[in-house]
Amino acid sequence: RIEGAIFDLDGVIVDTAKYHYSAWKKLANMLGFEFTEKDNEKLKGVSRKESLEILLKIGGKENEFSEAQKEELMDIKNSWYLEYINKLTEDEILPGAKELILTLKEQGIKTGLATASKNAMLILERLNIKDLFDAIVDGTQISRAKPDPEIFLKCAQKLKIDPQKCVVFEDAAAGIKAAKLAGMFAVGVGSCDMLGEADIVICSLDQLIKELK
Numbered sequence: 001r002i003e004g005a006i007f008d009l010d011g012v013i014v015d016t017a018k019y020h021y022s023a024w025k026k027l028a029n030m031l032g033f034e035f036t037e038k039d040n041e042k043l044k045g046v047s048r049k050e051s052l053e054i055l056l057k058i059g060g061k062e063n064e065f066s067e068a069q070k071e072e073l074m075d076i077k078n079s080w081y082l083e084y085i086n087k088l089t090e091d092e093i094l095p096g097a098k099e100l101i102l103t104l105k106e107q108g109i110k111t112g113l114a115t116a117s118k119n120a121m122l123i124l125e126r127l128n129i130k131d132l133f134d135a136i137v138d139g140t141q142i143s144r145a146k147p148d149p150e151i152f153l154k155c156a157q158k159l160k161i162d163p164q165k166c167v168v169f170e171d172a173a174a175g176i177k178a179a180k181l182a183g184m185f186a187v188g189v190g191s192c193d194m195l196g197e198a199d200i201v202i203c204s205l206d207q208l209i210k211e212l213k
């Protein structure tokens with residue numbers, strides 16, 4: 001029986017994925033190359049550092065910058081991203097997300113948030129949804145990025161629930177992989193071609209909540 005539901009943030013609870021994409025695209029353009037929506041799939045769910053490495057590789061610039069310069073590039077990208085985040089409102093919570101979390105809680109299921117983002121606390125505050133979660137693990141609390149299972153295992157531990165009794169909602173291939181490695185039931189939110197490793201794939205949380213009714 002499922003006792004815990006763990007949610008990813010970007011792309012599942014809120015559509016910040018588009019803001020990450022805009023900021024990374026701007027950085028790529030600044031460095032003199034194009035960055036497409038298809039390229040962006042590879043960055044979903046992945047840490048900021050890992051995202052930069054993938055982006056530089058796409059532009060053929062993986063050997064051009066020192067570690068200090070890479071830190072600067074990440075800071076520039078993050079400052080652009082924060083311009084969007086500072087304007088984020090509750091309207092941008094994805095349809096069905098809040099309702100699903102509340103429904104699960106009513107049924108006695110504990111809820112967790114597991115996000116690679118180091119900006120998660122700011123996002124949760126802007127959306128006013130921090131209290132929906134019994135446990136939160138963000139990018140500041142982990143040492144290994146998804147697809148490593150660390151983030152989900154840590155969340156289950158905080159919830160005091162056996163990983164096998166947890167279900168994960170994820171929009172990124174790296175996140176699905178991490179959930180499976182953690183021994184959890186993985187629900188892909190998005191399209192089947194991206195999330196093939198998931199146990200099931202749903203279009204959106206809104207679709208799921210409608211089916212539950």
Ligand code: G16
Pocket residue numbers: 008009010011020043044045046047048051078114115116117118119120139172
């Ligand atoms: C999110 C996004 C990733 C992003 C990562 C780090 O993870 O999906 O694209 O690179 O966080 O974000 P930040 O730069 O804010 O630390 P998740 O796990 O919520 O999907």
Ligand code: MG
Pocket residue numbers: 008009010011012044045170171172175
């Ligand atoms: Mg995500």
